[in-house]
Amino acid sequence: MKVREIYESLARTNLSMTLNTPFGNSNSFGGGEKQQQTENSIPNLSEAQPKSQNLLHKLPKSTLATESEKNVCLASPIHHVARKSPVRRQRKHISARNLPKITDQELQQLSGDLNSAVVPLFEKTLTASDVGRLGRMVLPKSCVETYFPPISEPGGVYLQIEDVKGKKLVFKFRFWPNNSSRIYVLEGVHAWIQSMQLQVGDFVTFNRMDPGEKLIIGFRRASVSSIQVNNIAMSKGMKRKRLCLPQELVVPKKKRTCDIESKRNKSLLIDNQETLMLKLTWEEAQDFLHPPPTVNSNIVVIEDHVFEEYEEPPIIAKKGIFINGMKEQWIQCDKCSEWRKLESVENLWGQRRCSCSAPMN
DNA sequence: AAATTGCATGTTGTG
DNA sequence: ACAACATGCAATTTA
Numbered sequence: 001m002k003v004r005e006i007y008e009s010l011a012r013t014n015l016s017m018t019l020n021t022p023f024g025n026s027n028s029f030g031g032g033e034k035q036q037q038t039e040n041s042i043p044n045l046s047e048a049q050p051k052s053q054n055l056l057h058k059l060p061k062s063t064l065a066t067e068s069e070k071n072v073c074l075a076s077p078i079h080h081v082a083r084k085s086p087v088r089r090q091r092k093h094i095s096a097r098n099l100p101k102i103t104d105q106e107l108q109q110l111s112g113d114l115n116s117a118v119v120p121l122f123e124k125t126l127t128a129s130d131v132g133r134l135g136r137m138v139l140p141k142s143c144v145e146t147y148f149p150p151i152s153e154p155g156g157v158y159l160q161i162e163d164v165k166g167k168k169l170v171f172k173f174r175f176w177p178n179n180s181s182r183i184y185v186l187e188g189v190h191a192w193i194q195s196m197q198l199q200v201g202d203f204v205t206f207n208r209m210d211p212g213e214k215l216i217i218g219f220r221r222a223s224v225s226s227i228q229v230n231n232i233a234m235s236k237g238m239k240r241k242r243l244c245l246p247q248e249l250v251v252p253k254k255k256r257t258c259d260i261e262s263k264r265n266k267s268l269l270i271d272n273q274e275t276l277m278l279k280l281t282w283e284e285a286q287d288f289l290h291p292p293p294t295v296n297s298n299i300v301v302i303e304d305h306v307f308e309e310y311e312e313p314p315i316i317a318k319k320g321i322f323i324n325g326m327k328e329q330w331i332q333c334d335k336c337s338e339w340r341k342l343e344s345v346e347n348l349w350g351q352r353r354c355s356c357s358a359p360m361n
Numbered sequence: 362a363a364a365t366t367g368c369a370t371g372t373t374g375t376g
Numbered sequence: 377a378c379a380a381c382a383t384g385c386a387a388t389t390t391a
Contacts, residue, residue, distance in 0.1 A: 095375080095380090129383055134365080138381060154367085176368065183368095183381065 092142035098122045100205060101220070110164060110207070110218070117210040121147045123203045123220070126193070131200055135190025139173075144184045147206065148173060148215075162209070163192070164218040192217075 100120030102110070111118045122143040124130075130137040139148075151157055156174025163169060169192055175182040198204070201222035209216050 093376095097374095127382060129381095132383095136366095138383095141380065176366095178368080178381085179379085181379070187366095 092146050094122060094142050094146065095140065098124065098140045098143050100207070101203075102205065113164065114166065114209060114216070116212065118216060119208040119210060121206045121208055123205040125222075126198055126200055126202050126204060128200050130189075130204075131193050131198060133190060135188055135193075137186045137189045137193075137204065139184040139186055141182065141184055143206070144173070147208070148184075151175065159186075159215065161215040161217045164216060169217065 100123050102120045107118060107120065122140065124137065124140060124143075127138070148159070149157065151173065154175055154177060156172055159171050159173045161169050161171060171189055172187040173184070174187065175184045193204075196219055198219055199222075203220040203222065205218040205220060207216040207218060208214070
């Protein structure tokens with residue numbers, strides 16, 4: 001490896017990253033590949049979100065481009081290296097699985113640690129080949145073409161990236177031609193992945209630090225997902241504010257069909273004493289989540305979607321019917337088809353309710 | 362021989 | 377149907 005080559009590459013990269021917010025505003029993709037950029041498209045993180053915006057968690061506000069960012073994108077002169085035409089880069093549709101899932105709290109802490117505003121860009125779930133000894137990590141195409149400096153040659157460029165502790169890292173950002181497209185890879189990540197003890201299924205996160213436009217690499221372990229945190233909290237009886245999924249009474253059925261990732265099955269990993277995998281769609285989950293009958297809900301609107309908000313966690317139970325002004329909930333037994341009344345949350349596990357006239361299998 | 366690189370191919374996800 | 381991408385593997389380089 002030639003030191004001079006690395007130095008020059010880094011210098012070029014820094015230039016492009018500094019002058020373009022976020023990370024390049026022009027198209028330098030050439031060759032016989034498809035032209036995917038359009039005139040006057042303004043990079044804007046809000047556009048990177050999936051079309052179906054009925055998210056179950058709030059994306060941090062900082063992921064949305066500010067007016068000043070838009071102005072920078074519009075106003076900044078095109079000083080890109082190796083650019084062939086003054087065409088702005090288009091914000092590509094970024095898959096929901098690559099959207100940053102950092103919480104507001106984590107983001108605040110990270111911003112505090114780095115003493116700068118941190119903008120989450122995207123994340124990547126580590127695969128076996130990502131964490132393998134080859135030390136090369138495949139990056140999602142739409143994400144890098146939105147946020148990374150454009151590269152025109154397969155050889156790519158060296159990128160200087162800081163990790164969340166401020167450690168400077170140098171990775172090679174390049175691509176492999178693939179059919180008429182590209183596979184983007186980050187090379188030289190093995191040592192960092194090893195040092196962070198990352199494993200298959202963990203998430204590598206890419207963020208931008210403002211001011212300075214520096215790329216920040218971080219990670220999130222799969223074993224402490226927010227779903228698990230919630231489940232553990234529920235199992236310990238902790239009182240925490242949470243959102244119940246909207247029910248028929250609140251959200252029209254039609255709206256719920258465009259829930260985030262509604263086409264795919266959802267897996268809820270409960271990592272307590274033993275591991276249990278539940279595979280449900282969000283719609284199927286609706287039938288098992290019920291508000292505690294003893295508490296009132298607040299109606300909140302998030303991004304034009306209505307949610308019921310409860311202080312208490314929902315009851316996970318078979319779907320039933322509510323009568324007498326929602327004070328009584330009745331459910332039908334799977335085995336004997338008898339209807340039983342659920343009187344109170346405290347009585348949920350009572351002997352009477354658990355008993356059934358149907359023969360045991 | 363072992364390690365690395367670059368690409369091809371099969372699988373999966375998405376519009 | 378097509379694009380994205382995970383990974384296998386042949387070719388090349390290095391020790």
